Amino acid sequence: MKGKIDVYIREGSLRYRFTLKRNITVVRGDSAKGKSTLVRILEDYRDDMENSGRSSTVVDCICRIVTLDLDGWKYAQAFPEEYQDAIVVLDEHNKFIKSDDFARFVERSKAYFLLMTRNNLTQLSYSIDEVYRMIMKNNEHVLEKIYPSENDFYVNSFIRHKPSNILTEDSGAGYTFFNTLSIECIKGSGNSKIYNKLEKQSYDDLMIIGDGAAFGAHISKLSPLVEKFGYQLYLPESFEYLLYDKSIFGEGVNIIKNNTWDYAEGVSWERFYTEQLCTGLKCFNIRYSKHSLPDLFIDYIPTILSNNNLEFLLDSYNANCKSDNSSNAKNGSEVTLLNLDDLD
Amino acid sequence: MLKIIYGILDTDEDFIYNGDAFFNDEREEEWLSNELVKQMILDIDKSEVLDNNLIKSPVLGLIPPEYLSGGVKTLISILYNPELLFNATGCGENCSKWLLKIADELDEDIIINLQYNMEFPEGPFQIKVMNTDTVITNDRDLALEALGLSDKYVNYYDGVISYEG
DSSP: OOSOEEEEEEETTEEEEEEEOSSEEEEEOSSSSSHHHHHHHHHHHHHHHHHTSOOSSEEEOSSEEEEOOHHHHHHHHHOGGGGTTEEEEEOTTOGGGGSHHHHHHHHHHOOEEEEEOOSOOTTSOOOGGGEEEEEEETTEEEEEESSOEETTEETTOOSOOOOSEEEESOSSHHHHHHTTBSSEEEEOOSHHHHHHHHHHOOOSSEEEEOOGGGOTTTHHHHHHHHHHHTOEEEOOSOHHHHHSOHHHHOTHHHHHHHTGGGTOOSSOHHHHHHHHHHHHHHTTTOOOBTTBOOGGGGGGHHHHHHHTTOGGGGGGBOTTOOOSSOOTTOTTSOOOOOOGGGOO | OEEEEESEEEESSOEESOHHHHHHHHOOGGGGGOHHHHHHHHHHSOOEEEETTEEEETTTEEEOGGGSOHHHHHHHHHHHOTTSEEEOTTSOGGGHHHHHHHHHHSSSOEEEEESSOOOOOSSOOOEEETTTTEEEOSHHHHHHHSTTTTTSEEEEETTEEEEOO
């Protein structure tokens, strides 16, 4: 499933209106805001349609919407492909939502999921931008982002400045990229490990850089620390999203970046942009690995920083600094830069 | 006192994972005649208790108690069953002040399980975080004390907290 999916549901005077654009959307927040009522309405609608083929409830959506509970879970696990054209809605009392089996089901079904839960589902990869609360607006239940952002900066870090320290989510290509800056760079070794690092030690004037597309399960742990110590929290979709830049791959990149929902089918956008980058680099005969940054990118670092709201880091760029890791792509052959726009 | 076990819990205590379902199955008629219960329903669900089986909701109209929010049903269940250990993850943050009021109202300690870092009122209050055996008196310290605990697998057997792995 891909694309922006508009959903409108009406039962009596109750109305719900929202749009889903990624494979996982999480709704949490205060009690009595209509989350469980939405699930009940959908279950009643399903029962009406099964029993009589008609319902007074209006469900307006280009794809089918199904609810999943413990009774349906065994079947769903056995036949995940039957859900690939569906929005699957789960209420919070389903224990299996926290399991690795559920993560496998999400991956195999390629459906869109609307999850009513306050749990941090660390076994799933979902975006900080797709964590919502339900509110009333114009007499309709709608979704409101819990973590607003400005140019990929989150929590209280809307004022951006050159930091004294940078903590990167990864210890490979991302770390190498930011280590070219004349700023102390610290390895985080994964979104889930960033928290572990900060739990043990506080840092002066720190900027945390992570993958926003996979940060949804980790932000609630991190935001109290970010607020307490005044850290900057920069979360672009992913590091590979940064590298997948128009200066290297052509203007077509921006079409994809501005409409990712039309391209990323049933996967997290973090995985999508890794795949896009890998495909794009094949044209340069370069194989990408998260463990090392191809030398190709070193000279483009200033441009990538400028194109991603990080201009204030430009004067830290050290042009003499090269990657510590050899490019996987050297292969003893010349690397010729091609623009994807020039290719068929 | 309110005591909290954070994390994905396995226990030998009488543990109620789904407070919403528990309320629907076990509700006694007189529960809704309690003044504290009426206040909670008014505050959280914005609804008025008309009698023990009928509630007036501004959104849903006239409803039976089963149509109340899962959060308020869990709170009511905790109030009338303090000896049980409830999973309060189904309670939103608008329920947190009522958890403290319930703990104040009762003569005995209540223990709840939370699988997320629920925000509490500023304080002062007294909450024991059983994972660290620490009594916390304000929301900022609680947020920092509870960091990282809600995702862990935690065991609570014979009154002792331990962790898997």
